[in-house]
Amino acid sequence: MSAAKQLTWEHLTVGERLASYLYEVGEEAVAGLRQVIGDDDADRVPAAILNLAMLNAIDANYGQRGGTVHARQRFAMHGPLRVGDRLTVDGQLLRMELKRQRRYLVIACDVHDQDGRLIATGETTVLYPGGAP
Amino acid sequence: METPLSVPSPMRLHVTDEVVAAYGRVADDHNPIHFDDDAARAVGMPGRIAHGMISGALLLRLLQDGLGTDWDHRGVVELVFIRPLPVGATVTAHAASREDGRLEVWVESDEPGHPRIIVGTAWLAADELSATQ
Numbered sequence: 001m002s003a004a005k006q007l008t009w010e011h012l013t014v015g016e017r018l019a020s021y022l023y024e025v026g027e028e029a030v031a032g033l034r035q036v037i038g039d040d041d042a043d044r045v046p047a048a049i050l051n052l053a054m055l056n057a058i059d060a061n062y063g064q065r066g067g068t069v070h071a072r073q074r075f076a077m078h079g080p081l082r083v084g085d086r087l088t089v090d091g092q093l094l095r096m097e098l099k100r101q102r103r104y105l106v107i108a109c110d111v112h113d114q115d116g117r118l119i120a121t122g123e124t125t126v127l128y129p130g131g132a133p
Numbered sequence: 134m135e136t137p138l139s140v141p142s143p144m145r146l147h148v149t150d151e152v153v154a155a156y157g158r159v160a161d162d163h164n165p166i167h168f169d170d171d172a173a174r175a176v177g178m179p180g181r182i183a184h185g186m187i188s189g190a191l192l193l194r195l196l197q198d199g200l201g202t203d204w205d206h207r208g209v210v211e212l213v214f215i216r217p218l219p220v221g222a223t224v225t226a227h228a229a230s231r232e233d234g235r236l237e238v239w240v241e242s243d244e245p246g247h248p249r250i251i252v253g254t255a256w257l258a259a260d261e262l263s264a265t266q
Binding site for chain 1: 146152155156158159160161162185186187189190191193194196197198202204205206207208209210211212213214258
C-alpha cells in the first residue's frame with residue numbers, strides 16, 4: 001500500500017495521478033461481503049468488491065482517519081470478477097469542489113486485472129477528509 | 134430506446150452492529166463514527182452510523198441478481214448518498230423501470246417517514262466499451 005499523501009487542500013492538484021493500488025480479491029473478503037449482504041450465490045463475486053477496491057485506493061492516497069465518507073458513486077462494469085484476481089486500481093483527481101461549506105474530491109478510477117483486462121471504471125466523490133474550509 | 138429494464142425488488146437488510154463490524158473488517162474501514170456513539174456525535178451525527186457502502190452493496194446485489202451476466206459486462210450505476218443510516222435500522226433496496234428504459238434505484242430506511250438514503254439510476258450500456266462513456 002502506498003503511503004497517504006500529506007493532505008492539504010491547497011497542495012492538491014486537479015489532474016494529479018493517484019499511486020497505483022493493488023487489491024487481491026481474496027476468499028475471506030468475498031465471503032465476508034456475501035455475509036454482510038446475505039448473498040449466498042457462491043458462483044460469483046459481489047460487485048461491491050470493486051467499490052471496495054476503489055475506496056481503498058482513494059483512502060490509501062488521501063485518507064487520514066482510516067475511512068472515507070462517500071458522497072456519490074458512478075460505476076461501470078466491463079467484465080466479471082473471480083476470486084483470486086489481482087486488481088490494479090489507477091486513479092486521477094478529476095475535480096475539487098466546494099458545496100454548502102463542504103469540500104469534496106472527485107476521483108476517477110480504472111480497475112484492471114492481472115492480465116491487463118479492464119474490469120471496471122468509476123467516478124467517486126468523497127468528502128475531503130481534511131475538514132471544512 | 135432499449136427495452137425497459139426490470140429487476141425483482143425490494144431486497145431488505147437489517148443493519149445490525151454485527152453487520153457493521155463485518156463490513157468494517159472486509160473494507161478495512163475502522164472509522165470510529167461507525168462503532169462509537171461519542172465519536173459519531175462529535176462530528177454532528179445523532180449516534181453511530183453504518184458505512185454507506187453497506188446499503189450500496191445491497192443495491193448492487195439487487196442489480197447483479199436481476200441483470201445477471203449482462204450486469205457483469207456492461208452494467209452502469211450512478212448513486213448519490215444523501216443521508217446517513219443509523220446502526221440498527223433496516224434498509225430496503227428498490228428498482229423501478231423508467232420510461233427511458235433505465236432503472237430508478239434507491240435505498241430507503243425504516244426510520245419514521247421511510248427516508249431515502251441512496252438514490253440513483255442504473256442501466257446497461259449499449260456495448261461493453263461504451264460503459265466507459
